[in-house]
Amino acid sequence: MSDEIRNIFDRIAPIYDQLNDWLSLGQHRIWKEMTVKWSEAKAGDTCLDLCCGSGDLAFRLARRVGKSGQVYGVDFSSAQLEIAKERSQSQYQTPPITWIEADVLNLPFEDNKFDAATMGYGLRNVTDIQRSLKELHRVLKKGAKAAILDFHRPKNSTARSFQQWYLDHLVVPMAEQMGLKEEYAYISPSLDRFPSGDKQVDTALAVGFATATHYPIANDMMGVLVVTKF
Numbered sequence: 001m002s003d004e005i006r007n008i009f010d011r012i013a014p015i016y017d018q019l020n021d022w023l024s025l026g027q028h029r030i031w032k033e034m035t036v037k038w039s040e041a042k043a044g045d046t047c048l049d050l051c052c053g054s055g056d057l058a059f060r061l062a063r064r065v066g067k068s069g070q071v072y073g074v075d076f077s078s079a080q081l082e083i084a085k086e087r088s089q090s091q092y093q094t095p096p097i098t099w100i101e102a103d104v105l106n107l108p109f110e111d112n113k114f115d116a117a118t119m120g121y122g123l124r125n126v127t128d129i130q131r132s133l134k135e136l137h138r139v140l141k142k143g144a145k146a147a148i149l150d151f152h153r154p155k156n157s158t159a160r161s162f163q164q165w166y167l168d169h170l171v172v173p174m175a176e177q178m179g180l181k182e183e184y185a186y187i188s189p190s191l192d193r194f195p196s197g198d199k200q201v202d203t204a205l206a207v208g209f210a211t212a213t214h215y216p217i218a219n220d221m222m223g224v225l226v227v228t229k230f
Contacts, residue, residue, distance in 0.1 A: 005125050005127075005186075006076050006077055008183045008186060009053070009075075009076075009077040009079070009080055010077050010078065010079040010080070011079075011180065011183055012180055012183050012184070013054070013077060013079035013080045013082075013083055014079075014083070015178055015180070016053060016054055016080065016083070017054050017056070017083075019174070019175065019178075019184075022174060027218065028056075029056075031149055031217060031218070031222060031224075032056050032057055032060060032120060032149065033060060034149075034217070034224065035057065035118055035120060035147045035148075035149040035224050036057060036060040036061055036064060036118055036147070037147075038145070038147035038215075038224055038226045039061070039116040039117060039118050039145055039146060039147040039226075040116055040145050041061050041064045041065055041069075041115065041116035041118075042064060042065070042115075042116075043064070043065060043066045043068060043069060044065060044066065044068040044069050045064075045065045045069050045070075045115035045116055046065075046069065046070045046071075046072075046113065046114055046115050047061045047064075047065055047069065047070070047071045047072070047114060047115060047116045047117060047118075048071075048072050048074065048109075048113075048114045048116075048117040048118075048139065048140075049061055049071060049072070049073045049074065049117070049118050049119070049120075050074050050104045050117065050118070050119040050122055050132075050136065051074070051075055051076075051104060051119055051120065051121065051122020051123075051125070051126075052073035052074055052075045052080075052081075052084060052099070052120075053075060053077070053080045053084070053120070053121070053122075054080055054083040054084050054087060055073055055083075055084035055087055055088065055097070055099075056120065057118045057119075057120045057149075058071050058073035058084065058095075058097050059087070059088075059091075059095060059097070061116070061118060062095035062096055062097050063095070065096065066096075067096060069096060070096050070098070071095070071096060071097045071098070072097070072098050072100055072109075072114075073097055073098070073099050073100065074100045074101075074102050074104060074107065075099075075100075075101065075102075076101065076102065076103050076104070077101075078101055081099050081101055084097075084099055085099055104119075104122065104126060104132050104135060104136075105126060105127070105128055105131050105132055105135060106135065107135045107136075107138075107139055109139045110139075111138050111139065112139070112140070112141045112142065113139050113140075113141070114139055114140050114141060114144060115141055115144050116140075116144055116145055116146065117136060117139075117140060117144070117145075117146035117147075118146065118147050118148070118149070119136075119146070119147075119148040119149070119150075120148075120149045120150075121149065121150055121151065122148075122150070123148050123150050123194075123200075123225075124150050124151065124152075124190050124191070124193075124194045125190060129195065129200075129203060130203050130206070130207060133203060133204055133207045133209070133227075134207040134208070136227075137207050137208045137209055137227075137229055140229045141229070142229055142230060143228070143229065143230065144228070144229050145226060145227065145228050145229075146226070146227050147224050147225070147226050148200075148224065148225040148226075148227070149222070149223075149224050150194070150222065150223065150225075151187070151191060151194075151221060151222050152191065152194050152195075152196065152197065152220075152221070152222065152223055153191050153192070153194070153196070154216075154219065154220035154221050155196070155220060156219075156220060159219050159220055159221060163191075163221050164188065167187055167188050168188075171184055171187065172184050172185055197214030197216060197223050197225070198214065200212075200214055200223075200225045201213065201214050201225070204225065204227045208229070209227040209228060209229055210228050210229060210230035211227065211228040211230075212225065212226070212227045212228075213225075213226050214226075
């Protein structure tokens with residue numbers, strides 16, 4: 001990932017969760033719960049959360065795997081990881097999560113290690129989507145699933161127009177009030193670059209996943225790519 005993107009996520013770290021709540025009207029919690037469910041993580045599993053940010057998906061995975069399981073949260077932003085660690089320590093029982101600062105294009109894990117994986121709002125920001133999916137494929141066990149949640153441009157022109165209006169008139173002005181206009185202005189161009197759900201499926205199959213399905217959610221403004229390694 002580029003230093004520019006890393007710097008953005010370091011700077012927005014202190015208000016990342018709060019802003020996500022406001023921007024999604026709290027809906028991001030539902031989408032993240034769906035993502036974890038689609039990963040099919042279960043008690044005792046060893047799981048991976050890529051681009052973990054402040055830990056939302058990792059905490060959900062930890063609840064699923066229980067004390068007998070293990071979760072690894074990986075992010076390249078040290079500021080986001082510090083917040084994730086603080087959140088982890090503030091919980092009544094410290095969840096079984098190991099936080100690792102690393103690049104998702106070059107994961108520090110052996111082949112065939114994980115029973116399930118998630119990724120939330122990260123694939124759109126990697127500099128090489130194909131390589132990122134290839135690394136994910138490498139570290140998953142045979143039969144394992146991964147679920148990848150992200151924004152994308154809707155196919156429907158009306159929904160597309162609404163999404164752009166929402167970004168221009170609500171997201172960026174709200175970020176501007178917090179002194180983070182430039183940081184959140186990057187979202188729109190990142191959506192323009194991000195492949196459609198169909199293309200994400202094609203890329204996942206090309207790197208070796210046996211099955212790949214993209215589920216549109218939130219009026220096709222968002223989607224979850226679910227992949228299986230055989």
